Amino acid sequence: MMTPDQRYFFDLTGYLHLRAVLSPEELAPAQAAADRYIQMPPAEWPPEFGADLARRDLTGYQHGFAFDKSLEVLTRHPATWPILMELTDRRPRFNGGTLGYNRHGHRFHRLHAGWQPSKRPDVRRYYVEDGQVRCTDFIFFFYLSDVSPGDGGLIVLPGSHKAHFDRPQGMFYPDGDAAYVADTVPPGVHNVCARAGDVVIMPEHLMHGALTWKPRDRDRRFLILRYNVQHMLTGQRRPFPEAIRQRLDPETIDLLELAPYYEYKDIVKKRENIA
Numbered sequence: 001m002m003t004p005d006q007r008y009f010f011d012l013t014g015y016l017h018l019r020a021v022l023s024p025e026e027l028a029p030a031q032a033a034a035d036r037y038i039q040m041p042p043a044e045w046p047p048e049f050g051a052d053l054a055r056r057d058l059t060g061y062q063h064g065f066a067f068d069k070s071l072e073v074l075t076r077h078p079a080t081w082p083i084l085m086e087l088t089d090r091r092p093r094f095n096g097g098t099l100g101y102n103r104h105g106h107r108f109h110r111l112h113a114g115w116q117p118s119k120r121p122d123v124r125r126y127y128v129e130d131g132q133v134r135c136t137d138f139i140f141f142f143y144l145s146d147v148s149p150g151d152g153g154l155i156v157l158p159g160s161h162k163a164h165f166d167r168p169q170g171m172f173y174p175d176g177d178a179a180y181v182a183d184t185v186p187p188g189v190h191n192v193c194a195r196a197g198d199v200v201i202m203p204e205h206l207m208h209g210a211l212t213w214k215p216r217d218r219d220r221r222f223l224i225l226r227y228n229v230q231h232m233l234t235g236q237r238r239p240f241p242e243a244i245r246q247r248l249d250p251e252t253i254d255l256l257e258l259a260p261y262y263e264y265k266d267i268v269k270k271r272e273n274i275a
């Protein structure tokens with residue numbers, strides 16, 4: 001469950017910023033592992049790992065969560081677990097774990113969301129049930145580096161997860177082109193400045209993007225963990241190839257499987273004391 005403060009803020013704005021979630025003992029090995037992946041020459045990438053280095057706005061290191069156990073365990077971290085339980089009504093499915101890397105020279109990441117008010121409103125859901133927030137598709141961003149005001153990075157449009165109308169094209173930011181740079185935060189938009197060890201949570205419904213990263217001597221690194229509910233196939237049927245699955249703990253495998261609505265996963269039964 002969320003705390004009443006978390007629930008009120010999350011429902012109202014569509015995001016949560018949890019501070020200092022990771023202890024120094026959790027953070028240091030996760031940062032070191034992320035650094036190893038980012039520094040690794042492409043020729044050494046293990047099977048199914050890698051990144052599209054030509055992408056202009058953000059480098060996504062595929063399956064970053066599976067690169068090292070210090071990253072994999074974040075999929076079921078005790079601080080985010082209660083929120084995972086509330087949003088999915090104890091029916092979680094982990095479906096993606098990319099390592100995000102944002103450096104100077106990357107362009108503006110245009111505003112987008114994994115859902116639009118006008119398109120397939122039945123598929124991805126956000127609603128309230130029994131006084132709790134439910135959401136079928138959402139993201140946990142685990143920050144591994146610091147973002148200060150003025151640096152750039154994640155922007156969100158608070159409240160947009162419950163929008164009834166589509167955002168007029170170009171509103172807040174011009175549509176831009178491949179080289180588009182933007183570093184302003186217009187009224188109504190919020191730039192989330194997270195520190196290493198913080199977690200930012202949002203539904204896929206929330207309109208979001210990223211300002212051009214300004215610092216030349218620092219970059220932005222974060223693990224992007226995506227979840228949905230175990231009984232709905234809103235994304236890929238098998239998001240993790242065999243070479244990745246083979247590396248994972250049984251608890252992680254349990255978390256990423258599809259399952260019927262009326263069954264609880266072993267990891268949920270154990271942690272939630274369900275007989």
Ligand SMILES: O=C(O)CCC(=O)C(=O)O
Pocket residue numbers: 058100102109153154155208209210224
């Ligand atoms: O750069 C960011 O923080 C945004 C990443 C993003 O859009 C996503 O992971 O869906």
Ligand SMILES: [Fe+2]
Pocket residue numbers: 112208
């Ligand atoms: Fe996104």
